[in-house]
Amino acid sequence: MLEISLHILDVINNSVKAGASLIGVTVCENKKDNVLSVTISDDGCGMDPEFLKTVTDPFRTTRTTRKVGMGLSLFKAAAEATDGSFSITSEKGKGTTVCATFTYNHIDRQPLGDMAETIITVLSGNANIDFLYRHSVDEKEFVLDTREVRQILGDVELSGPEIMLWLTEYINEGLAEISQSV
Amino acid sequence: MKSLAELEAIKNKMKNQVGMRKDDDAHATRIVVGMATCGIAAGARPVMTAMVEEVAKRNLAHVTVAQTGCIGMCKLEPIVEVMAPGKEKVTYVKMDAEKALKVISEHIVNGRVVTEYTIGATEE
Numbered sequence: 001m002l003e004i005s006l007h008i009l010d011v012i013n014n015s016v017k018a019g020a021s022l023i024g025v026t027v028c029e030n031k032k033d034n035v036l037s038v039t040i041s042d043d044g045c046g047m048d049p050e051f052l053k054t055v056t057d058p059f060r061t062t063r064t065t066r067k068v069g070m071g072l073s074l075f076k077a078a079a080e081a082t083d084g085s086f087s088i089t090s091e092k093g094k095g096t097t098v099c100a101t102f103t104y105n106h107i108d109r110q111p112l113g114d115m116a117e118t119i120i121t122v123l124s125g126n127a128n129i130d131f132l133y134r135h136s137v138d139e140k141e142f143v144l145d146t147r148e149v150r151q152i153l154g155d156v157e158l159s160g161p162e163i164m165l166w167l168t169e170y171i172n173e174g175l176a177e178i179s180q181s182v
Numbered sequence: 183m184k185s186l187a188e189l190e191a192i193k194n195k196m197k198n199q200v201g202m203r204k205d206d207d208a209h210a211t212r213i214v215v216g217m218a219t220c221g222i223a224a225g226a227r228p229v230m231t232a233m234v235e236e237v238a239k240r241n242l243a244h245v246t247v248a249q250t251g252c253i254g255m256c257k258l259e260p261i262v263e264v265m266a267p268g269k270e271k272v273t274y275v276k277m278d279a280e281k282a283l284k285v286i287s288e289h290i291v292n293g294r295v296v297t298e299y300t301i302g303a304t305e306e
Contacts, residue, residue: 161238
């Protein structure tokens with residue numbers, strides 16, 4: 001993966017497959033402490049402790065097309081390559097939380113990449129799932145809660161192309177605003 | 183700076199169009215982009231975005247763009263499948279955003295399969 005946002009997209013797809021109805025994506029760019037953290041949490045089916053123990057093993061997967069599953073192992077490797085950390089907690093029937101931290105200025109840290117594109121991609125592909133996207137840069141924060149958006153839209157489809165294009169701009173503007181240095 | 187209040191205006195505009203977009207599945211063309219780890223790593227996300235934007239721009243009400251998991255040929259990702267009613271499925275491989283636009287304009291709009299991007303042309 002060339003961007004951290006691609007890992008995020010990949011891990012969100014795990015949550016989707018776990019049957020989640022609400023997925024939280026939190027990105028914290030804490031430049032003061034030199035830490036970038038990414039947390040993805042869902043209320044999907046969760047994993048039993050047995051599966052959880054080996055879930056970052058590339059030869060562990062639920063898919064049936066082949067015997068390898070690289071998503072979480074690549075994400076873990078990317079975080080650890082920057083002296084960061086990686087953790088997963090999960091409870092069967094309750095949900096799963098994946099957390100990765102990166103050393104912000106580490107030379108091997110991938111760029112965060114196009115977060116708007118990642119969020120829009122998951123939104124357009126999953127009309128029935130709600131997302132809570134929080135992104136902070138030091139003290140400033142941008143929040144997008146699709147439950148709020150849905151409330152405004154009423155019976156108009158959230159995943160309609162016009163809405164998607166507007167949301168892309170909305171996210172990009174919001175992120176540009178919080179990224180501005182004072 | 184945009185505010186969520188602007189959505190209200192879009193919603194009202196959309197409400198008038200809802201009837202136009204209600205296409206019955208039998209006549210809809212489905213475009214499917216492979217979005218598993220392999221697809222994402224190979225660059226499926228910009229392909230997806232390009233397709234969704236182009237379909238919106240051209241107002242192709244009978245076309246839906248969807249995502250799927252691993253199609254099973256990871257080395258050929260990003261893979262895009264086009265399923266039109268009454269026609270055989272066409273599989274495009276090693277896609278990028280530019281090729282995606284060409285597939286929309288040539289295949290979806292004009293009905294000519296872009297043979298050089300298909301799996302048949304690549305595997306020979």
